[in-house]
Amino acid sequence: MSIQAQNTITEAEVFTTTDQAVGNITFTNNGDLVYSHHPFFSPEIRVVKYDQKTNTTSPFPNLEWNTPRATDDNYLSNVLGIRNDKNGIIWILDMAQRDNVTPKIVGWNTHTNSLERIYYLPKSAVPAIAQPNDMVVDTKHGYFIIADEDIGNGGDGTKAAFILVDMKTGITRRVLEDTRTTLPENTPTVINGKHLAVNGVDLLIGNDGITADANFNYIYYGPLNGTKIYRIKTVDLVNHDFTDTELDSKIETYSDKPNNGGMSIDKEGNLYSTALETKSVAVVLAKDRSVHTMIKDDNLVWPDGVSYNHVDGYMYVSAAQVNRGAVFNDGKDLSTKPFFIFRFKPIATGVSFR
Template structure:
């Protein structure tokens, strides 16, 4: 009898571990979800992945009514020639503690200036627009994700360097002063922003354009709960790096001095999105294995948090302070037309999963 109880107990533990590793499907949509953030009420705001040229660039899912609507409204999702107060193409999207959702507009679909658009969800009104000038945005720029640092007063943007046929060699940081709007481009094409020669391989197939491996530079980025450290790394790369925020925003440091402040933090897989919890554990979307990995702060070892056959190209990962879950999108980017001889191989539905982090996550970063 004792052996039976022990076997039952072990089976129960294994079943629960497997259930945790598979994650939970929170919702499905008809279009690919890129990055995710939340309102203060816990409603999910998400970008439609720009690789699929969606009609509505950003959407909101109301947890109460369980309905999807364009965010902040239809007008902002409608291109026009009379002005540029609309969203061209959005991937990076973040919230802040004041209830403002910030959207990073790469502006690659329309002839408009790249910008960061902030929408105040408390007042349902435009908070502010920060324009990104040409000096910070060469033609190869593809500003992918960002940290919204309300403590120090800066947007810190990871630029992949693969826009308009770029090969990742001009990957960089873009830093924007929230008070003045002053914008600087930093560490372009340097050792920690450049992609490594570590091609993305999914189910034995290389992610390639016209037969050439796509190597993506500075991509995943997050900050700890106190905005003391910025963690980042190229999508195609084997290392996570970190730098103190005060160093990255210090205008008195030369590029060489800034580079010397960077620490190699841990190993990683080829990954897209990055998030963090209050203990400093880093959550990475491992694009080649349909999974979310975690780098443990205690020893820098890496574990699998969730893995699912439907988590194809896990992209954005963000924490919802209202319900205590991490959310992650499955964007199916590798199935897009650009990587399949002009044929869109993606399949509906597109998934958003959620899972419980090891400890409370960091919601505003």
């Protein structure tokens, strides 16, 4: 995959630095950041809120929800995916891989500061090998649409899929598992000449980055290790009458892409995709689907989640340093403090509430 322009479209601005790796970022209605501490580093506090007025952080939604215990499972085990919706609810995707609890989506109402709802995800849709890492909160059609990259306990990317959760009923289904657009390609992640590998074997990661356009008409997605972004009409993806074969026939190959993590979009349809190997964020222009470098910075090591803040008009992106984690470096954590959160102005107004 060749990026059309080596020069960046705009500059990256350091928003803040942290002592722990940041995974995905979302926002409250007043623009405060809520983000996951990246689960690859086994953080004590799973999710935090960053108060822009005081430049301080606190456990989100509170300390109790970030404290594992044996008496019940109303706590967060390990979290990467986190999204907001138009109703002021922060939805937290708990992969539940650190503790013996059921994977779940926890909705916290920031208006009432109270639990909105918990959706438990059954083993039939989220087996042990799953790693449900990111999602779209589609309030138009009433679905959580989750990208499962399939690198959970014993997973190797070959069973990557979508997980669909009906917001009304809670019914959860697994679709497009082990299919051409959810599976990783043989495009290993190589950063500074070093392969992302475990015990000498390249880690190939399936269905990962995901976003929806402003009207929830299309879902855009792709495997982390892969050269293409795909899209499918949302009404088709959530239609329980279609078989995987029928769904596959409705998928469009949309554009090229780098090996990427998070994905976002603006109101003109320009797609923003973190480019893991080049310390940058790429953009796919809606006008011709060409791929360009949006921002680049030496401290943007493993850019992970990218999200739009509807209050200040910036896209935010974390630098998680995942490739420096112990699992990829013979048991030695090579990450260095501080960790960075960057922001930049998108080409057009971004899309909120995905």
